[in-house]
Amino acid sequence: MNVYKYKAKLIFSNIKTRLILILTLVICLAIALVGTVMYSLARHSLLEEIKVPHQQMVTFVRDDVDRKMNDIMTTSIYAVLDPLTIDFLRYDNHKSMDTILGVVSMLDTLTQNSSIIDSIYIYDEKNRHVVGSSPFGFNSSIETFGDKGWLSQLSLAEQDANNVTFAKRMKDQGEMISFIKRIYEDNKISGYLIINLKSSKLFSQIIPEGSTNNEAVRIIQDSKGETLFSIGENKKEQVNPNKYFITRLTSTSTQWNYVYAVPQKQIFGKLYWIRTMTFVVSAVTMLIGMLIIFQVNRITFRPIERLIKTVRSHRNEALEVDFTQLESYVGRLLTQLTFLHGSNKELKAKFIQDMVYGRLRRKEFDRKWRLLYSEWRPDLPVYAVIVSVDAYYNWLNGYKQDDQLLLKFAVGNIFEEILGESFRVQFEDLTQDRSALIVQPLSSDMDLQMLYDKLSNGIEIAEKLLKISLSVGVAESLYPTSGDLSSRYKQAEVLLLDRLYMGYKKLHVPEQALPYSEAQGPGSKNETMHEIVQGIKEGKTEYTNNILEKIRMEWETSNAKPLHVYRWYSNVIKEMITKFRDPEDEQFQEIMDSLDSLQTLTFSDLHQMTLDEATYLAEEVKKRKPTKHENYFRKMVEYIQEHYPENIGVSHVAEAGSISQSQANVLFKQETGTSIYDYITQVRIEKAEELLKNTNLKVIEISEKVGYASENSFIRNFKKIKGITPGKFKE
Structure with a gap:
């Protein structure tokens, strides 16, 4: 043991050995740290990218089920309000064959009209009678009815705050959703409507055709969290957010929850592999560094070159690595990681x-x-x-x-x-x-x-x-x-x-490919566009259409490049609507949006679109253009508004309009429904009303200012129109 201690002390006393150890540790930590960070970033980025398609898929399924459930709700209302249903529950007609057959026929019709409905029952709670669509028919006792699987759910339906309850059950070795609706009479439950729905039809869109994602979990739950339909692992503890990427939506119509969960291992399969390989490279680097220290510590920095060679077996062919620098290799490896973050x-x-x-x-x-x-x-x-x-x-x-x-x-x-x-x-x-x-x-x-x-x-x-x-x-x-x-x-x-x-x-x-000339086309001149705008401005529909028709022929004969044609027609349409349409108008924005897709039109459709818009605008301008009679009337009204304080009559007004007195009276009658004299009186009384409200002038002074020589005449006309004398009005 002392020998090994001595050898170890001798090796690590060498400054070159310590330097190699430090470099090895730094490189291992760099690979592990950067690999961990890039893995986290790539994982987050991938989840963000797949969120949208998953959300769209779940939304599509939810909307499809909501539409079907709206149809079922309509069917239930029809069945409950049907007179035959009311007779069946309210009166003692159960022995009447006509009533029973009528109810069965009605239920059969509703069942056959929907591919989702398996059967429909109406249950009389008081008499415990039940009638159903074929083949069940009428049973005087629930005990002899062929399908009693829904009966146990009635207690839950009574307690439910909603008038409608959904229950998942088995029928004929198949899953089914029972739609249970309470039927009231005099604020008391008189019976129940049970609509049995085919789960496979109701939730048909939950598995898109051609789907190969068999590991994904698809669950539909009711508002209480009970599973109505599921594919894959449907146990709640197995849909673990740490193991699955979960997309969840709730229907505002049925309050059902739609859950789509994809195993993270399925999404991050390649990413997991790259993460593992990053740590393997780090571990191998550390191991080789230690081996170099203990085996060849006499060589200064040559172990680093050998370390790089050992990494060569892990190199991706898509990376052109300069193996003289390990840092460069690590950088390229992590760039590869970033790129491969998605499927x-x-x-x-x-x-x-x-x-x-x-x-x-x-x-x-x-x-x-x-x-x-x-x-x-x-x-x-x-x-x-x-x-x-x-x-x-x-x-x-x-x-x-x-x-x-x-x-x-x-x-x-x-x-x-x-x-x-x-x-x-x-x-x-x-x-x-x-x-x-x-x-x-x-x-x-x-x-x-x-x-x-x-x-x-x-x-x-x-x-x-x-x-x-x-x-x-x-x-x-x-x-x-x-x-x-x-x-x-x-x-x-x-x-x-x-x-x-x-x-x-x-x-x-x-x-x-079609050959084109370099000609810009005669219709590209600014003066031509000006002529079109001027024709619309003057309401000359035929003139404007003739110009556009001439331009159409010039474009076709010039064989101009399509881009020149599209650009010219786009500019013409934009010029027309900006000058003659209200920007707040809905049509204005629609036409502006359509300009982005002009290049998807043929020449005939493009020209027709321009021609239709020019014709519409010219006709609208023509409608708004005043007629000769309107000009006469406008001049006479302006004369009255300006000269009402003076002693004017029908002759003066007619002269202002440059027409005869009889024509003036007829025109005024057509436009205002009154005569010229009555109109002058009305204008004078309105002006007098303003003076009474806003000034301290006496009544006699006001009568003179609005054109009356006699105060009595003024007072008489004021009371006739306003129903009150000027003096009382002023008070």
């Missing part, structure tokens, strides 16, 4: 988005391509494909947001299914009308025409099954290791601009 599918989606929008530098693109697409062959080309919804703004207004997401998801499934037999493919939904595909043939003998045929087939199937009109742009092939794939997506988007002339539901490929 492979989510990382690929983010990668495609960054690539389409040109957010990746060349070096970063190469590194991520090798990591994410290691199974794709480097010796085969890939194709960048853009899928666009035709007339996107019209399509957007035709569906709810949830339906839009489902339809785009279905489009992706269609293309992946069609291309999957012969190509590697990934589909990713982008913003607005566009989605991106990245495609690679499985073998070198794949014909390019096969890709074109399958994409055309996808367009046809989407139209047939989903009623969605799509256009697809395909760029030239590219070997990702030798070119910039972002530029190919830009090429696909440029090819899609041919939709302007070629129409909807077309495949746009480089071999069939």
